[in-house]
Amino acid sequence: MSIFKRIGNLFSKPEPPIQEKSMLKLAAGDICEVSLVTYEVVGRVHNRGRNAVVLTLQDGQHIAYLHIEERERIQYALYTPIDGRLDNPAEVPSILDLDDKSYHLEEEYEGNVLVKGRVPFLQDGEQHVWQYQSDDNFLLRIEWQNGRFMMYEGEDVIPADVKVIRAT
Structure with a gap:
């Protein structure tokens, strides 16, 4: 290696490390694990005003919805x-x-x-959401958009039970 190349390497900036994709950034085709079950992300609904995402997850024939919202900490709920x-x-x-x-x-x-992929509501637009909780910590979520209601039941998931397996 020449002396000029060595000197050039001293002044060059190192390559930035590749950042791991967060759950808030996952999109269709990515793979994640929630409570020891591996899912493929097939759709995404993003509410920018709340920094919240609802991912449509598929494990074989089973469909689930992971609500992720970043507040003081990231909160997860599986519906x-x-x-x-x-x-x-x-x-x-x-x-x-x-x-x-x-x-x-x-x-x-x-x-x-904003919607992408396979989701219950096929168009971007205004969405109304009601979130409920029972005394034994079960959750209920109601969504209304374009004249259509969707209802979901679920429960909170601790952050340690959620991880990205493969992201594109």
Whole structure:
């Protein structure tokens, strides 16, 4: 190696380390693990106003939804869709009784969302969300967008149980 090349290497900047992709940045085709189950990410709904993402996860035929929100710390909740119907977004109650559980309204918000991949709502737009919690820490989530309701039940997931396996 010539002396000029050695001197040039002294002054050149080192290559920046490749940053690991966070769960908030995952997109369709990525692989993650939640509570020891490996899922492929097949869709993504991003609410920029809240720094929140709902990932559509698929494990074989099983579909689940991982809600990720960055506040003081990153919070995770894993949901599965349930059957249910509401008629009017203005009449969503503050207490819901489902399967001998009472869910109490914790938070209600709305915001613009961007959708990619296979998700329950196929268009970007304004989305209204109601998040409930029962006394035994089970969660219920109701989403309304473009005249359609979706309901999910789930539970919180600790951050140690969520990791990126492969990201593109």
